[in-house]
Amino acid sequence: MREELDWQARLLELIARQEQPADLPALNPAGLAVYRNNYRVGLMESLALFYPVLGQIVGEDFFKGLAREYSKQVPSLSGNLHVYGGQFGDFIDAFPPAAELPYLGDVARVEWAVHRSYYAADAQPLPAVALAGVAPEDYDDLCFGFAPSCAVIASRWPVVAIWQGHQPGAALRVDLGAGGECALVHRQQGVVKVDVCSPGFAALLAALLAGQPLGEAAAAAMLAEEHLDLQSALLTLFQLGLPVSHSL
Amino acid sequence: MTSTTLPAVAGIGLRAPHYRQVLDTLPPLGWVELHSENFFDGGMPVAMLHRVAEYYPLSLHGVGLGLGSLAAPDTGHLASLKRLVAEIQPQAVSEHLSFNHSGQRFVNDLLPIPYTRAALDVIAGHVSLTQDTLGREILLENLSSYVEYPGNEMNEGEFLAELTRRTGCGILLDVNNLYVNQQNLGTDVDAVLAALPIHAIGEIHLAGYSQGEGLLVDTHSMPVHDGVWALYRRVIGMIGPRPTLIEWDLDIPPLDTLCAEADKAQAIMNGGGHA
Structure with a gap:
């Protein structure tokens, strides 16, 4: 069982930490790339769903940049994607490229509250x-x-x-x-x-x-x-x- | 309770862009399936789900329990699912034979598990825990996989068959996943189908894959492909009609397109449909 457990833990790490080389034996690199892409895109699309006003304010490209960076820094801690993204406001406040729009963080906090309110x-x-x-x-x-x-x-x-x-x-x-x-x-x-x-x-x-x-x-x-x-x-x-x- | 009381006809995956249209126009759908996690906390989504359940047989399909995670079952997630299932009383509850976490780390995807006897012991325990918690049997779905555990001791069909025998769970056979694995991994479709206990197959999924870099990717973003229709026709010929779902989760088309796909599946179940 130890081998199976280690394999699952290592595969998760390889998917979530995309900079790591694929060092699992017999792992198909093209297959790993599919999972890495799914993981990153899944988190980014969730953020886009929960933060539509931010997307309108900064435009699609800038928003994708924000979401990509957030998804690199903040791991998913739940099997339910609806709870991912609650620290986006704090992240934006500390994200230098967003400094020109100092109200973005608070807009994010309002959007998160709206998202949670809908599902509460x-x-x-x-x-x-x-x-x-x-x-x-x-x-x-x-x-x-x-x-x-x-x-x-x-x-x-x-x-x-x-x-x-x-x-x-x-x-x-x-x-x-x-x-x-x-x-x-x-x-x-x-x-x-x-x-x-x-x-x-x-x-x-x-x-x-x-x-x-x-x-x-x-x-x-x-x-x-x-x-x-x-x-x-x-x-x-x-x-x-x-x-x-x-x-x- | 048996694993499903869905009618053996075609249905569609109901997604947010179509909620309003379906509730306003009540089109003739055999049944609908929704993702469990979208209704976990209650609130407005659950109010909508109650309305859908008034008009259509309903299946709740989980994408986040990850009961193939060998480290530990996700008891918090399971508690949320229990609340939802108790409130809605759907005709079917399904999950994937996949994993998604290890310790605190989650990857929100359907990751393949080791098909070994040791893993089987652990995962059978997770399935039993899930069924005991929910107070009903669940359907477990076969995966589309892009990597494989190097020490597999059996194929996915044999693994599912043994889970069914040990826990009484049913099987959700995703024909597109089987086809994608055949193309990507060289999976022996005949061997998998031969291993599955026919009586336990309570539901079928159909979807469209897309072409990735050297791989077919199970994106649920297209019409069902010809090769998948052919395999579906074969499966129905082997096992008879089963509740069959058209899944479409990305680039979601108009409702009519989904219904037309469901009609094709229905024609095949009615015998002799040429999709």
């Missing part, structure tokens, strides 16, 4: 009345679980306008100098939506999503937006059906 499991929203039994002095310690289809991205760039401007049928009207936007990605009646939210709302949701209790999340939100109406922000979370559980 359904979850039953928590009705606001569920909090009726919580004593006011315990509010600060409340933690919430959220629908897996929701995410928030705070950006120094108008990422929502950029994303919306590249949707089918949309007229592209983006002023890159217009300042930053925070993107709320969520799913309503089966449709993934990307909406602008305020910096305070974004900070509140980001902190709660990270598992921080309400008291700490509220402090972070007020820091991000001095005049945030906290009560109204919380109400909006519930109206959108984003919290699905709570705990003390």
Whole structure:
């Protein structure tokens, strides 16, 4: 069995690390080339599916270059290709040829959130009345679980306008100098939506999503937006059906 | 539960570009097959899948379990498949006799396994684990391979036959894969077919290959080639009608083209079709 195990491990390495010479005995180089091509092209095509706006912004050739480089640096860790590509935004931020378009990384983060939102499991929203039994002095310690289809991205760039401007049928009207936007990605009646939210709302949701209790999340939100109406922000979370559980 | 309750007629692989058209127009399709991994997490794709299942017999075909990976079965992937199968209750569940991982490293492809007795013991365990987890029998598909383990002790047909005997799994016979292997590797098609237990063949796949550099590549990007139709006619003559799928995954044509290919397969099953 040792030989069979070693052969599988070595074949995987040879396919994934394309610079290695084919040193397995009796391995047909043309056959290995087919697998190497399948692997690389499969990952690149997945990225192209998940990041259509990036593709429109940078054009097909540049996108292929980005995707090829990413696929060389980031190995696949799952048999399910839908989970490949989650670090594309961070990769782009650190990729010198993309430095001229500094908003690309945040656009990528929005696109990944949209992709994950579409495939996320359904979850039953928590009705606001569920909090009726919580004593006011315990509010600060409340933690919430959220629908897996929701995410928030705070950006120094108008990422929502950029994303919306590249949707089918949309007229592209983006002023890159217009300042930053925070993107709320969520799913309503089966449709993934990307909406602008305020910096305070974004900070509140980001902190709660990270598992921080309400008291700490509220402090972070007020820091991000001095005049945030906290009560109204919380109400909006519930109206959108984003919290699905709570705990003390 | 037996490995499939699909009708013994022609069906098509249903892919994203055709979801809407099929659900809006409900064309007469014998059955449809979709890739399991596209529905793993739930959400909107699963809502769509439920609608498809209302109108058509449905087969879920996995491309990522890699149960021929000798190091360890992918239990996380299997858990996702279990959730999906329990929710959808499809007429068939199939996987490939291939591997795709070793430790943390994955190659998202259908890689060939060593056809040895030692590997058979391990993979039979993975098949049984899969079937026990899902609570049903699965169909296992033969591969198109571009490399071979140098120490093979049997052919793929013999390996599949033994898996069937040990685990009760069924066989998904991909006629295009068999043809491609014959052309690329010199596989003895007669020997493979002779080894397969006819009763266990629960489904057939047909697809079009493309011409690579010195090799035929199983791209699912073309109409079914003449040589594959001829082999299919022979197989049907040997085993009788079976649920037969037209697979098309790259450069996907209009739905009508897929249906026309399915009609050709149906004509052959009806007897005497000249595709």
